[in-house]
Amino acid sequence: MKILVAIKQVPDTxxxxxxxxxxxQIDTTGITWIVSPYDEFAVEEALRIKxxxxxxxxxxxxVGPDRAKEALRSTLAxxxxxxxxxxxxxxxxxxxxxxxxxxxAVVKQEAPQLVLxxxxxxxxxxGAVGAQLxxxxxxxxxxxxxxxxxxxxxxxxxxxxxxxxxxxxxELPLPAVxxxxxxxxxxxxxTLKGIMGAKKKEIKDLKAADLGLGALTPELSITTLEALPAxxxxxxxxGETKDAVKELVRxxxxxxxxx
Amino acid sequence: MxxxxxxxxxxxxxxxxxxxxxxxxxxxARLGGPVEALWLxxxxxxxxxxxxxGWGATKVWLLENAGLAPYRGEVWVxxxxxxxxxxxxxxILAPVTSRQREFMARLAAKLxxxxxxxxxxxxxxGDKLVATRPVYAGKLLSKVTWAKxxxxxxxxxxxxxxxxxxxxxxxxxxxxxxxIPPPQMKLVERxxxxxxxxxxLTEAEIVLSGGRGMKGPENYVILExxxxxxxxxxxxxxxxxxxxWRPHRFQIGQTGRTISPKLYMGFGVSGAIQHLAxxxxxxxIVAVNKDAEAPIFKIADYGIVGxxxxxxxxxxxxxxxxxxx
Ligand SMILES: Cc1cc2nc3c(=O)[nH]c(=O)nc-3n(C[C@H](O)[C@H](O)[C@H](O)COP(=O)(O)OP(=O)(O)OC[C@H]3O[C@@H](n4cnc5c(N)ncnc54)[C@H](O)[C@@H]3O)c2cc1C
Numbered sequence: 001m002k003i004l005v006a007i008k009q010v011p012d013t014x015x016x017x018x019x020x021x022x023x024x025q026i027d028t029t030g031i032t033w034i035v036s037p038y039d040e041f042a043v044e045e046a047l048r049i050k051x052x053x054x055x056x057x058x059x060x061x062x063v064g065p066d067r068a069k070e071a072l073r074s075t076l077a078x079x080x081x082x083x084x085x086x087x088x089x090x091x092x093x094x095x096x097x098x099x100x101x102x103x104x105a106v107v108k109q110e111a112p113q114l115v116l117x118x119x120x121x122x123x124x125x126x127g128a129v130g131a132q133l134x135x136x137x138x139x140x141x142x143x144x145x146x147x148x149x150x151x152x153x154x155x156x157x158x159x160x161x162x163x164x165x166x167x168x169x170x171e172l173p174l175p176a177v178x179x180x181x182x183x184x185x186x187x188x189x190x191t192l193k194g195i196m197g198a199k200k201k202e203i204k205d206l207k208a209a210d211l212g213l214g215a216l217t218p219e220l221s222i223t224t225l226e227a228l229p230a231x232x233x234x235x236x237x238x239g240e241t242k243d244a245v246k247e248l249v250r251x252x253x254x255x256x257x258x259x
Numbered sequence: 260m261x262x263x264x265x266x267x268x269x270x271x272x273x274x275x276x277x278x279x280x281x282x283x284x285x286x287x288a289r290l291g292g293p294v295e296a297l298w299l300x301x302x303x304x305x306x307x308x309x310x311x312x313g314w315g316a317t318k319v320w321l322l323e324n325a326g327l328a329p330y331r332g333e334v335w336v337x338x339x340x341x342x343x344x345x346x347x348x349x350x351i352l353a354p355v356t357s358r359q360r361e362f363m364a365r366l367a368a369k370l371x372x373x374x375x376x377x378x379x380x381x382x383x384x385g386d387k388l389v390a391t392r393p394v395y396a397g398k399l400l401s402k403v404t405w406a407k408x409x410x411x412x413x414x415x416x417x418x419x420x421x422x423x424x425x426x427x428x429x430x431x432x433x434x435x436x437x438x439i440p441p442p443q444m445k446l447v448e449r450x451x452x453x454x455x456x457x458x459x460l461t462e463a464e465i466v467l468s469g470g471r472g473m474k475g476p477e478n479y480v481i482l483e484x485x486x487x488x489x490x491x492x493x494x495x496x497x498x499x500x501x502x503x504w505r506p507h508r509f510q511i512g513q514t515g516r517t518i519s520p521k522l523y524m525g526f527g528v529s530g531a532i533q534h535l536a537x538x539x540x541x542x543x544i545v546a547v548n549k550d551a552e553a554p555i556f557k558i559a560d561y562g563i564v565g566x567x568x569x570x571x572x573x574x575x576x577x578x579x580x581x582x583x584x
Contacts, residue, residue: 126374135336141361158447164459166451166452219367223403228400231560236556236563246577256560259489
């Protein structure tokens, strides 16, 4: 069974981000880049499916600039067999729909039986690419999955989709798109052997033209990016616990009117 | 009506719209309307339809069909796209819930338009709309705009001002005849979560959050007791969830739920950037932590430096005393 995992490289949350000089993008100097954490759940799940079946191929794909190759290398180190890098200036800062269309073109070339992605990328938190990819392909899709089992013939997949108040268990015909929620699995760390091996694995570069993508006009664009306005300074309530709590409750009711 | 603001209804699966719809409908009215609701359900109730009218919908597009429950994107998207092509709404808005996030993304792809997910503000700019969204773990705000209508956006709960319910106002109900495709996905079962008797985390107006400082799963009862008195949901940090003290659905943060309550109170939570990502748009933030240097105090409106095991019981006592008055 062939599985495609769509991943994105994002800034590590722990690093500070600053608005760039164009006020539309971040200033990328000094940023540490990582594979978006939800995408790691997707990679892990794909590898587990392959391992459980004893055969198959896991292909990682990303749409991103040169630096995104590092993220693909990380997934190869985890165990993906090969990778595809859609790297084209025309796709820099693409909106989710454009990204989904580019990925759909890759899916058509690769013809996998299953596509996995993270529930959302933790940079712009749009959480739309997986579902949009399914729509462009006309495939069924289940988002925020917490559990997954592919049947023996690789004809269907049973998933648990997280919804408010519970878990909905669905059976989907394959091919399908699934997006991973935290709780699906615990991603592995690459071994030293994995890291060494990753250097020899293939990363195929593709341009928009290789995918037959026509004019790429974004449907959603950023007009400005700005720092979060600072919250007004807070107040530490001093005193014995009992008095402090009384004062806190009074302040919450009378000053903040929060309760 | 052409140029209308459609509000996709999130319901309780028992025929009533959820109260978050007051916020979506209220925002649609504030943006100038006309305000119309779009309700896909297996069964709507008269009271539910009245409620939508009371919250300001002048019309309800009602798609009532057994095939529409449970939600499946492949079933919901085609009829809505068909209706949108006929009616040309200016915008389609929905509250952020797990299914609406997927539905709106698929719908945007089908219509070939942009989607602004998890917006915290919307503004009109002439005939255009501008959405504000927290990005990069909530460290920055991004303003986005669409190339063409309909403008699709999901709205973060508890952020937008709800419409005041007006008794006696009602909406015209329209049942368009549309093709509902058969599902490819089959529902096997629905596993209900054990009810805590407390509000849902993402909907609650008050959230109590317990971190690693709670020391163990057995101690969450003190937060649940306080929650029961003040009507609060109880959430947790990832450290507490990963330790197995609380199920994942209670996790607040970047890899958990995003919440924006009127009041967030953190107990034994240090305030790591990934936790803040999920709660920093809360209106009032209270922190209780033994360590005066804990980063959460930097964004807290009120703080008590102290032992949560002393503070929580006092809080419970104080609120009980006030309620009895
Ligand atoms: C990719 C990634 C994603 C992540 N996503 C999330 C996420 O979604 N949500 C999240 O929460 N974290 C997330 N984290 C983890 C995050 O970085 C922190 O590790 C986590 O939030 C810490 O949880 P905590 O505050 O409960 O624990 P700690 O940081 O250990 O803090 C415990 C606090 O309790 C205080 N304390 C101890 N005892 C008491 C007492 N008796 N009374 C009062 N105070 C006491 C201590 O002073 C301390 O400040 C993520 C991390 C990564 C790398």
